[in-house]
Amino acid sequence: MWVLPPPDGPAEGQTMANPFDEPSPGGFLLAGGTASDTEILEGFLCPICKSDLRTPERLTVHVEHEHSEEQDLLKSLKEIFQGILSKGKKKGPSSQQQHQQQQHQQQADSGCGESGVAVGSAGAANNPLLQSAALQPVGCDCDHFGYFKAVRNPRLERYASETNKLIIRLDKLLDGCPAEPDQKKRHEQSKVPWIDGKLVKLCPSCAKGFGITRRQHHCRVCGSVMCDGCSLYLSFDDAYRIVQPNPVSPNDAMGHPQPRQQEQPNADVEANSFRVCEHCLHLLLNRMEMQDSRRDRPPITRLYDRLRQERADIEPHIPMYQRILDSLYEGDVIFRLSDASALRERIGRSAERLDSISKAILALAFATGSREEALKKALRLACIAYIKERMLAIPPLPVEDEIKRIQQRKRQETARRLERERLLALEAYERYELNQIASGGAGAGGDPTATGSSSTSSSSTASTAEMTVATMDNWSGTQRGPSATVVTSDPLLDQINIVRGYIRQAREAHRFEEVATLERNLAELTQEFYHRQRLDGGPEAGPPLQAGP
């Protein structure tokens, strides 16, 4: 609930900080009230027609419909309510956009006839259907992965130990395996105990009886019996790769498993491979594949990683550019036109890099009609869309003259305000002195300028603290720059010069976030300095420093 104070009371934090500033036009302040009108109104009040709309949404809609000319007010309302509604909730930037979009849509749909807020009959306040919805959270889900793992992992462990056993045997088999078939067979039999063939009457996998035509064969790895038709073969190459997961031979770097030997064995296959049963081959190949896929880093993934890195690097700069432009058009002196152009150039260069990486992806050779070909095309498409919609869509640089004109106007305004401020302060001070004389002495605590200076000094300590943080950041080496040679008596002046040095370095490094922060600190410092000067040297002392170099 928003409480509206009587018009002469303190209104907002902003006006507290600068008592001489004009009260801000937005918010819920009833600016039109007269001094005698001391009644306090409560609720979601429309600042223009003062009707209570009860919920933030309805107030926003009301202003949209009834006071569409007050765009500033509408904007500030939306900002405020968005802040309130999102409080305590995690909210991604996309959901915020969505919210705005919805509001926008609502606004657009309003052409359909009835004005949404006119329904506010007395009973409606109690109708929960009319109460506002918070931002939509993501729906329910139910996690089954715990159970899934509980079923899967014991099985995997069993497989793993079995596979490890097979690999140890395979290693033994490979170790000094003779090429001559009879010796090879003896070697194999000595390493792995073979099952007694007499106990097995039928082939375990095809269930056909053994006889003269269907001879018994043994799996070389586990020693079990099968018929010739059910035998599979593991080539020496594959066997070596399984035993030694980190290959040295160049053809292994291809990362593609060789085609399996499924065809009928001939003498060649017999010599270069081990006869294995289906079960063992499955386990071993499975292991090999897992090893391969872990190593498998084809060029497309490397290019994609570069793409992602490039995008992650430039991503924060795009909104920053917009902010710099906004600030320039506002007439602020925090950023310069050269900053905007540097950043713009940087975004442009990044776009070129992205473009060339994605072209490199497109140039990768894949079989036509394959999934990988579709993938590379999709990557390129995504990249083009990103460049077009995010990077090339940024507004053009403002014209220098225009910015200068805006700044000039702003400077004049500031000068006028400062002048007025000083006069007011002077008056207040004189009045206070008169009072003091009248009351005959007082404590320094009541001095309005003293409270003012204490508050600013606290802010200056805050800025010092921030600066230490900045020092710890990364460009602490040459912190003082040329100003270090100028040793001034005033520590405040020192501080100001240091901050200026920082700003220059930050600007060179394109760290515009920090430029903005430091510029604010600098402004505070200069203001503080100016205050002190005035207190020390009397009101006629002109400002010795201009904000901004």
Next chain:
Amino acid sequence: MNVIRAIQLYIDKMIADAGPGMKMLMMDRETISVVSMAFAQSEMLQKDVFLFERLDSARSNERLKYLKCIVFIRPTRDNVLRLQRELRSPKYGSYYIYFSNIIPRTDIKALAESDESESVQDVKEVYADYLPVNPNLFSLHIPTCLQALNWNPEALERATQGLISVLLSFKIRPAIRFRSGSTAAQTLAKKVHETINKETALFSFRPPEDGAAPPLLLILDRRDDPITPLLNQWTYQAMVHELLTISKQRVDLSGVSGVPKDLKEVVLSTEQDEFYANNLYANFGEIATTIKVLMDEFQKKAHDQRKIESIADMKNFVETYPQFRKMSGTVTKHLVLISELSVQVGRQQLFEVSELEQEIACRADHSTQLQRVKRLVSEGKLSLANALRLVLLYAMRYERHANCDTSGLLKLLQDRGGRAHIAPRMLEYISTVARQELFNTVKITDAVKLTRNLIKELKGVENVYAQHECVLKGTLEEIVKGRPLDAQYPIMGNEVPFRRPPAEVIVFIVGGATYEEALAVHRYNQEGYRIVLGGTTIHNSESFIEEVLAATAGVPFKHSRSLQQFHQAPAGTA
């Protein structure tokens, strides 16, 4: 409560859970529609999802181990079997599995046993098991849900699952009400109620604060309002659906002459097309004006294009290029749609037809209306479909009228080759409640209704083409005003009925919703209410007639014995 947003949030969450890296999305026949209605493919590309695949269609055997595979499928038996096969010889590096509804534990176990290479990284249920059509409208895409005026068992199962997923995606445990007298609505209400009680762990949401009424799930029956889907509508979305048919946000324009090649199929999405989102519910006339403005804007830009002289101009143009292209695409698309609509309006004499339709639906004036219908049907200028609709409306309205001449009209229709056999089927389809209440044929005893009707008549007609109000509108009025609902919409289970209006309402129409009803819901939502509408499908008159035919197949004729000569469909048609 925004159904599109709910689905988008789920999809975003799935993609976020899979972490960074190149991803592909594996879906089935139904989930692919769900995803495509929430996001455009280009949007998915920006989320690093580059490939799309169907689990249930033939796929290549290529192994792309560097891809992360997000599996988003319905928890059907077939899907689980296919996924098991996939996991035994995995083609992708890792798998993130999301089922769009509640899945039995045995299926999870079977999958776990198939994952021999430890490639599954996540298994979850997310409840995105419905098609988001508009922010306030969802469909389950069940074209026909009844057989012999009772639930088709498969459709009932699908409808229950769909409703459960809607509830879970909004985290709602509702009070369930159904239209009394409708067995279909009651059966569905019972099934949903049972599922909620069975899945207590899922539905353990924080109950609403003291005294607040729980959200409401209201299940209605199309048979109670067969008029709305038969009327010609004049709002943009409804018109496009009636005259050109919107299927899963897509409109097929290949049959329209003079359409540019790239517009043979256009996508109408409130998320991607701002113009469409803003004019969804605008009247036909209003849109023409709006599109004119858009055209002017476009031409201004197009004019700019010609004026490019310097390099700076060119750069400026390129900088505005994305918006420019987007806009030009939008303008041409809607221009094509609007011009086709106006061609149809002229050709089908829709102004005249619509006026008469509205007259029949809203006013009792038997002899004049009969004359007009007779004239229009016999004249032969009217298309058979429109003639049929007029006859159907007449037949329903004056079923009990002493001088009812439905058979005469049907004779005329039959002579022209129209499908006269649909009329008796329609008379069997409409419910007892509709028969009694739809045209106020029985004396109104309810004082409130009586006064409302009186006021309506006093106020006069603002727009002759939009006099008719769907039954849903009156129902919603009663809900939001907090009127007692128990007599007409009894509550399921033994919950204590709340007197106060609920905070959220989900309305589901068995037998399909219409865009006109979506508009009614939209109007309430604009006033700040939170209502979502759903249906087994979204009907236009054509699909509705198909639904009626399927629902009444094999039903004995009770109400239309007098139309016996029209009972049999002519040979060759169903």
